[in-house]
Amino acid sequence: MVLHEPEDLLLYEYDGSVEKGRPGAVVFPATTHDVSRAVRLAAQHDIPIIGRGAGTGLSGGALARTGGIMIVFARMNRILELDLENQRAVVQPGVVNYELTHAVEHARLYFAPDPSSWKSCTIGGNVAENAGGPHTLAYGVTSNHVTALELVLPDGEICRVGSRHGDSLGYDLAGLFVGSEGTLALVTEITVKLLRKPESVKTLLAIFDRVDDASETVAEITARAITPAACEMLDGWTLRAVEDFIHAGFPMDSAAVLLIELEGLAEVVVAQVAAVEEVCREHHAREVRIARDEHERELLWKGRKNAFGALGRIAPGNYVLDGVIPRSKIPQALRRIQEIGERYNFKIGNIFHAGDGNLHPIVLFDPRDAGQYQRAIEASAEIIRYCVEIGGALTGEHGVGMEKSELMPLLFSDDDFALMRRIHDVFNPQSALNPGKIFPLNKGCGEITPRAQAAVRAVPL
Amino acid sequence: MSTVATNVAARLETVIGAARVNGSSESCAKFAVDGVVPSAVAKPASSAEVVEIVRFAKSEKLALIPCGNGTKLGIGMPPARYDIALDMTGLNQIAYYDPGDLTLSVDAGMSLTQLADPLAKQEQFVPLAVPFFEECTVGGTIASNIGSSLRPGYGAARDFLLGAEFVNGAGTFTKSGGRVVKNVTGYDLHKLLIGSLGTLGAITRLNFRTFPLPEGYGHLVSTFSTVDSIVRFQAMVSKSLLSPSSFDILGSAAAQTVAELKDNRHSSLPWFVHGAWHVCIKFEGAEAILRRYSSELAQYAEKCGASNYHLVEKSEEKSLRVGLRELVKLLSCPGPAATIFKINLLPGFPPDGSNLSALATRLSIPCCIFASSSGPLYFALRPDDVGDKTISSLRHIASGVFEYATTHNGSASILFCPTALKRVVNVWGPTRNDAALMRLVKNAFDPENVFAPGRFVAGI
Numbered sequence: 001m002v003l004h005e006p007e008d009l010l011l012y013e014y015d016g017s018v019e020k021g022r023p024g025a026v027v028f029p030a031t032t033h034d035v036s037r038a039v040r041l042a043a044q045h046d047i048p049i050i051g052r053g054a055g056t057g058l059s060g061g062a063l064a065r066t067g068g069i070m071i072v073f074a075r076m077n078r079i080l081e082l083d084l085e086n087q088r089a090v091v092q093p094g095v096v097n098y099e100l101t102h103a104v105e106h107a108r109l110y111f112a113p114d115p116s117s118w119k120s121c122t123i124g125g126n127v128a129e130n131a132g133g134p135h136t137l138a139y140g141v142t143s144n145h146v147t148a149l150e151l152v153l154p155d156g157e158i159c160r161v162g163s164r165h166g167d168s169l170g171y172d173l174a175g176l177f178v179g180s181e182g183t184l185a186l187v188t189e190i191t192v193k194l195l196r197k198p199e200s201v202k203t204l205l206a207i208f209d210r211v212d213d214a215s216e217t218v219a220e221i222t223a224r225a226i227t228p229a230a231c232e233m234l235d236g237w238t239l240r241a242v243e244d245f246i247h248a249g250f251p252m253d254s255a256a257v258l259l260i261e262l263e264g265l266a267e268v269v270v271a272q273v274a275a276v277e278e279v280c281r282e283h284h285a286r287e288v289r290i291a292r293d294e295h296e297r298e299l300l301w302k303g304r305k306n307a308f309g310a311l312g313r314i315a316p317g318n319y320v321l322d323g324v325i326p327r328s329k330i331p332q333a334l335r336r337i338q339e340i341g342e343r344y345n346f347k348i349g350n351i352f353h354a355g356d357g358n359l360h361p362i363v364l365f366d367p368r369d370a371g372q373y374q375r376a377i378e379a380s381a382e383i384i385r386y387c388v389e390i391g392g393a394l395t396g397e398h399g400v401g402m403e404k405s406e407l408m409p410l411l412f413s414d415d416d417f418a419l420m421r422r423i424h425d426v427f428n429p430q431s432a433l434n435p436g437k438i439f440p441l442n443k444g445c446g447e448i449t450p451r452a453q454a455a456v457r458a459v460p461l
Numbered sequence: 462m463s464t465v466a467t468n469v470a471a472r473l474e475t476v477i478g479a480a481r482v483n484g485s486s487e488s489c490a491k492f493a494v495d496g497v498v499p500s501a502v503a504k505p506a507s508s509a510e511v512v513e514i515v516r517f518a519k520s521e522k523l524a525l526i527p528c529g530n531g532t533k534l535g536i537g538m539p540p541a542r543y544d545i546a547l548d549m550t551g552l553n554q555i556a557y558y559d560p561g562d563l564t565l566s567v568d569a570g571m572s573l574t575q576l577a578d579p580l581a582k583q584e585q586f587v588p589l590a591v592p593f594f595e596e597c598t599v600g601g602t603i604a605s606n607i608g609s610s611l612r613p614g615y616g617a618a619r620d621f622l623l624g625a626e627f628v629n630g631a632g633t634f635t636k637s638g639g640r641v642v643k644n645v646t647g648y649d650l651h652k653l654l655i656g657s658l659g660t661l662g663a664i665t666r667l668n669f670r671t672f673p674l675p676e677g678y679g680h681l682v683s684t685f686s687t688v689d690s691i692v693r694f695q696a697m698v699s700k701s702l703l704s705p706s707s708f709d710i711l712g713s714a715a716a717q718t719v720a721e722l723k724d725n726r727h728s729s730l731p732w733f734v735h736g737a738w739h740v741c742i743k744f745e746g747a748e749a750i751l752r753r754y755s756s757e758l759a760q761y762a763e764k765c766g767a768s769n770y771h772l773v774e775k776s777e778e779k780s781l782r783v784g785l786r787e788l789v790k791l792l793s794c795p796g797p798a799a800t801i802f803k804i805n806l807l808p809g810f811p812p813d814g815s816n817l818s819a820l821a822t823r824l825s826i827p828c829c830i831f832a833s834s835s836g837p838l839y840f841a842l843r844p845d846d847v848g849d850k851t852i853s854s855l856r857h858i859a860s861g862v863f864e865y866a867t868t869h870n871g872s873a874s875i876l877f878c879p880t881a882l883k884r885v886v887n888v889w890g891p892t893r894n895d896a897a898l899m900r901l902v903k904n905a906f907d908p909e910n911v912f913a914p915g916r917f918v919a920g921i
Contacts, residue, residue, distance in 0.1 A: 085696075086807045130645045141643060143652075144620050161895050165836055167617075167805035169872050169889055170899045170918035171661075175619055175652030179645050199702040223561040225585070225673030265702060267749045324641040328561035356643040357562070391557075396643040404646075411646055415633035420648050422631075422905040427898075438647065 001028045001075075012052070012070055016117070017403050018319060018367075019060030023050060023070035030075045032150060032158055032188040039186065039432075040156035042069050048435050049154070051182045053093065053125030056117040058320060059401030061129055061181050065436035071186065073124050079103055080189065087194045088147070088164055093124020093187050100192070109194040112139040115397070116305045127187050130179030132397030134230040134304070137355040138263065139195065141397065143178040150189035151177065154432045164191055176423075181399050182434040184427040198263040201229075202273050203291040203300055206258040206280040207251050211235055211338075214256035215331040217283040218354040221260075222327040226275050229263040231355030232304055235334075238311065238349040238362075239303075245310035248303025249296070254286065258354065259304055307351045308362070315347070315364035319376050322404075323387030324396035327357040336386050337361050344379040358396035359387065385410060400438045408440050469523065469544055470501035476517045477503065477510050481551075492528055492546035494916070495539035495880040499526070504548040508626065508634055508665040511547070515663065516632035518545055519911050526913045527663040529570060529601030532593035535793075535877050536605055537658050538888055541915030547663055549600055556666060557640065560585060563671045564623065564640050569600025569664040585671040588615035590707075590782075592790035600664045606656030608803075610786050613835045614706030614745070615672060618655050624668040625651035629661065630907025640668045653902060659913040660921050661906040675745035678706070679755060680773035680781055683762040685738045692812050694740060694765040695834055699808065701761070703754060707743040707833070709785050710810050712818070714829030715841070718791050719784035730780055732771040741785055788831060792841040793877040800855055800878040802840040802862050806871040814838065820861045824854040839876075847879045855882050863890045889918045 003009060003026040013022040024047070029035045042049045048068030055062055064070055077094035084107045089100060097118040101110040113126055114133035125131070127149070132141045139145075148162035162174030177184055208214040214233055221231065234242065234257050239250040250257055258280070262272040273290070280288050291297040311318060325333050334350060337359075341348035352360040361383055365376040384394055388410045395404055412420070421439065424431075470484025483489075483502045492499055505511045518525045524542035527549055528534060552568040553575065559565075560583040567576055573594055580586050588611045591602050603618055603625075615621065624638025637650035654664055685691050691710055698708070711719065713736050720733040733739060740762075744754035755772055762770045773781055784791075793799050810832055817840050821828035832838035840862060844851045859875065859882070866873035875888035882888075893899075896919035903921045906912075915921075 086809065087699075088807075130649075132643060132645075136643060140616075140620060141645070143649065144616070159895060159898060161898060163805065163872065164870060165805050165807045167836055167872075169805070169874055169893065170895070171657060171902050172619060172652045172655055173895060173898055173902070175649055175655075176902070179649055196700075196702070219561060222563065225563060227673075265750060265753065267753055268746060271747055271749070324639075324643055326559055326562040326564060326641060328559050353643070357641055358643050391559075391639075392641050393639045393644045393646045395646050396641070397645055399645055400647065408647065411639070412636075416635050416637075416647075418631070418633065419629055419635045419650065419905070422908075423648055423650065423902070426901040426905045 002026070012055070012072070013063070015055045015057045015060060015062050017058050017060045017401065019063055019402050021060070021063035021065045021402070022067065023064035024067045026070045026072055028072050028075045032152065035071060035152045035186055035188050036156045036158055038069065038071055039152055039154060043155060043432060046430070049186070049432055050434050051124070051128065051186045053122030054096070054120045056121040057125060057129055057401065058322070058398040059129070059395065059403040061399050061401035061437060062125065063402065065402050073122060076188065084109065086164070087196070088191055089194055090189060090191050091123055092189060093122060093127070095123050097121050097123055097126060104194055108197045110197055111192060112145055112195050113142045123190055123192070124187055127178050127190055128180070128182045129399040130397070132353070132358070134232055134353060136397070137231060137353065138227060138229040143175060145193045146174055146178050146190060147193060148191035149174050149177055149187050151185035152188055153185050154428050154430065162191070166193070181401060181437050183424060183437055184433065186433070200264065200266040200269040202262045202269050203297045204260045204262070204273065204276060205289045205300055206260065206285045207254045207287045207289070208256045208284065209254060209286055210284070211256045211334055212331055213283045213285070214258055215334050215354070217258060217280055217285070218330050219328050220279045220283065221276060222355065224275065224279065226272055228260050228272070228276065228355055230259070230261040232259040233257070233350065233352055233354035234259070234304065234307065235350040237347065238307060238351045241314050242303050242307045242310040245313060246303045246306055248299045250303055259300055311349060311362060311364065315366065317365050317367035319363045319365070319380055321359065321361045321380055321383055322395045322398040323359045323384050323392055325357045325359060325387050325390055325392035327355070329390050330354060330357060333359065333386070333390065337383055340379055340382050344375050346376060346379055353396070356396060357392070381407065402437055405438055406440045408438070472521070473501050473503055473514070473517060473545065476513050477505065481505060481510065489546070492531060492534070492548070494526060494534045494543060495883060497540050497543045499546040500544050502546045502548050504551045506551045508552070508628065511628045511663050511665055512632060512634050514545070514547060515628050515630070515911060519630070519632050519909055524914050525663070525911055527600070527604070527659040529598030530572065530596050532597045533601055533605045533607060537916035539880060539883055539915065540913060549663065550598060552665055555579060560671070564642065564668065565671050566640055566666060566668045567599055568666055569598060571599050573597055573599060573602065580671060581674065584674045586674055587669050588621065588672055589618070590786045592787050594786060599667055603655055603667055604657060604659055604664060607789070608833065608837060610707045610709060610833065612833060613708050614704060619652055621670040622651055622655065622667060623670055625654055625664055626666040627654060627662040627664045630909060630911045638668065642670055658917050660903060660917045662912060676747045677751055678743060678745040679751045680778060681742045681755060681758045681762070681770060682732050682773060682781070683740050683767040683770035684732070684734050685740065685767055688738065688810070688812060688815050690766040691738055691740060692810050694761060694767070695810055697761045697765060698758070699834065701757065703744070703757060705742045705744045705754070707785070709741045710832045710834070711739045711741065712830035713737055714827065715788060715831040718829065719781070719788060722780065722784045722787070722791065730777055730784070732769070734769070737768065741781065743782070789839065789876070792829065792843070796843070796845070798844040798847045798851055798879050800842040800882065801876045802873055803876045804838040804840060804862065804866050804871060804873040805836055806838055806866070806869050808835060810838070811869060817862065817865060820858045824858065826854060826858070847881055852879070852881050852885065856885050859886045866890070893919065
């Protein structure tokens with residue numbers, strides 16, 4: 001199937017980011033050979049190729065920045081093999097993240113990466129972006145769970161890297177391709193590890209009257225190495241917006257809450273719950289609630305996972321950042337974000353993977369106002385610059401894509417780019433695959449360049 | 462000393478100063494790889510000096526091998542060229558350590574023991590429980606990707622290495638990843654350095670996630686008379702809710718080697734039974750958790766027909782732990798002919814694993830097998846000599862092992878063996894179908910083949 005009518009292509013012009021880019025045509029291959037044929041054809045005519053899963057990405061990774069043929073993996077959505085004995089699954093890239101967990105739940109197994117878009121995002125997309133999620137705190141990001149890949153190179157050649165067991169001889173090529181954002185090869189088959197479900201899960205909601213107390217609590221939980229399975233923070237303003245919409249039971253008058261999940265052997269969880277409660281109380285938590293049953297637990301998570309939808313109702317536009325910082329520096333970072341928001345006169349909400357130090361400040365603005373848009377971009381760049389200054393990085397799980405490529409020089413030198421560029425060029429010499437991503441176009445400028453009008457909608461996270 | 466050697470050393474001195482260069486034949490011999498002796502040893506004190514040395518080597522078309530303390534230089538094929546040993550032990554500081562964030566940045570030349578002390582003061586550690594622990598460097602551990610006995614509980618290096626700094630073959634200082642625990646900014650080039658054996662560049666610094674030292678730990682050693690019961694036992698534990706931090710399966714000769722580890726600091730290990738298979742499991746946590754592990758593991762062992770099981774006494778624990786950690790070293794030591802295969806298979810111990818021993822016993826070569834639950838499986842041979850007949854037997858066994866790995870959807874390499882065997886067998890096994898992609902990576906990192914040419918997979 002091929003789409004080329006403008007009204008059809010419109011659908012593929014967006015992803016979950018504020019970026020835009022329209023493909024010239026969209027194809028839906030059913031097999032690896034279809035992919036290879038499409039790639040060969042494009043190569044003959046010097047046309048760019050862009051791989052795409054469900055289009056839920058948050059950095060413009062799956063957008064046709066310079067036009068070209070978009071390869072959508074929606075039809076390559078079969079689970080090819082479940083090897084429950086060895087805790088492995090072989091899937092096509094279009095399999096939806098949640099579908100894999102659903103397919104192995106009966107054996108008490110699951111696929112660990114769980115981005116908030118897990119009910120719609122594809123595993124191929126997770127591989128391209130090296131996706132995370134709340135539970136990566138304990139279990140790692142996508143690359144920790146991928147052992148082998150089948151790839152189509154830009155000349156159409158099909159090859160395999162890695163192995164089912166995960167220990168390869170030679171260079172860790174699977175480790176290189178996961179997270180390469182579709183700029184080195186198209187992934188057409190993925191072998192992943194499946195984890196065993198824990199014996200016991202406890203979900204806590206700790207309620208604070210001061211943001212500082214909540215962020216000090218996170219730093220202390222980390223320093224005491226308690227290692228929850230997830231540790232999420234919502235500031236008061238954000239949780240009120242969420243509560244209005246979701247009714248998850250978040251207290252309307254608090255300054256911040258922590259949503260902390262502890263998993264493992266029953267004995268381990270009992271001890272961890274006690275330890276977390278102690279840290280919360282030492283840092284003046286007003287209350288620590290423990291979800292009494294699965295229903296309460298799901299409600300709390302529903303509040304967290306749909307938070308960005310809720311925020312979308314408040315402001316006409318928002319910009320979600322993805323900076324990462326050392327966890328010992330969360331309190332000072334949140335204070336700085338607050339200060340930056342005040343200086344630029346924007347409301348900046350905070351709802352993020354606190355346990356990983358993966359911030360998601362969300363800048364609310366009206367994109368119809370060109371001046372506001374520009375200032376929102378500037379405020380965001382200042383926040384990211386601060387993350388890098390205190391030892392952090394630009395993106396913890398969303399990828400660089402086209403959104404953050406111009407910020408890359410904050411972190412990387414010309415020599416770093418030269419080596420990354422050589423790696424890019426040995427696999428993708430003509431830049432036929434996903435052009436205009438990761439690498440800055442105006443190298444060395446270190447500023448976000450103005451873009452087309454931002455998308456006016458909420459961003460799931 | 463040959464004229465060439467004098468020349469390389471003398472010219473190097475003009476680049477980084479006489480204090481950093483040693484051209485004496487005695488020093489060079491210490492860094493020999495498979496009998497190939499370099500012409501000079503350069504010991505940089507900073508990454509800027511590493512850059513100078515690499516640029517010098519590149520412009521003079523000389524070959525470099527980055528070295529730590531040299532414990533694992535025997536891994537890989539003999540180098541095609543080797544002019545300068547790059548002694549990285551001059552870079553040996555902790556650059557950054559944030560115990561509150563559980564992150565660490567350490568120079569590649571620091572030894573693992575040196576690193577352990579400051580971390581232990583904060584009740585933390587990096588889970589690299591590797592052979593040669595007492596002598597080796599952080600950089601060598603990562604570049605060789607030598608197996609850690611704590612892998613079942615803590616993962617492999619790729620799971621907790623956060624970033625790296627290195628000097629690539631173009632002679633530029635580059636970095637990848639970062640110091641934070643979650644990061645997708647740019648290509649994960651540091652993952653490629655793991656196990657790259659110095660063929661992509663000289664690692665100058667590595668960033669790790671650190672882990673809290675466990676509150677307490679225990680070991681259960683169980684004895685089995687058949688491989689089948691071990692396979693059942695392993696499957697039962699892996700399907701349970703328990704997650705031990707290490708799980709080592711020892712054939713009888715391997716258990717004997719651990720038991721005989723002579724070290725006055727530690728006590729003897731009474732429960733290793735001659736002629737039996739043993740499974741040694743380490744578990745960690747608070748008292749209540751240790752009690753649960755002990756009783757559940759004992760139950761499983763009993764159900765699977767263990768002839769015996771013991772909870773290891775506190776006084777015996779260190780001997781056992783060190784013995785298991787150092788097994789690869791112990792088996793690579795006995796003589797110049799010692800040969801160790803590393804076989805990467807799926808997690809479960811293969812029911813026909815003892816077929817491997819048959820390959821060796823048929824040729825009257827003493828051997829042993831041991832494995833970790835998370836892979837790999839090691840097959841160690843201890844022939845008496847390196848005569849032609851032995852080499853020919855080893856060659857025969859090698860093709861059997863490579864075939865075994867292939868038929869089990871795995872892969873195998875020879876970790877350590879006599880240089881004579883490398884003349885007739887490629888230690889990396891049969892040609893691989895991803896060889897072309899590996900060469901592309903090598904070309905990007907080291908376009909002029911300055912680093913360790915010929916030692917690696919696919920002729921790299």
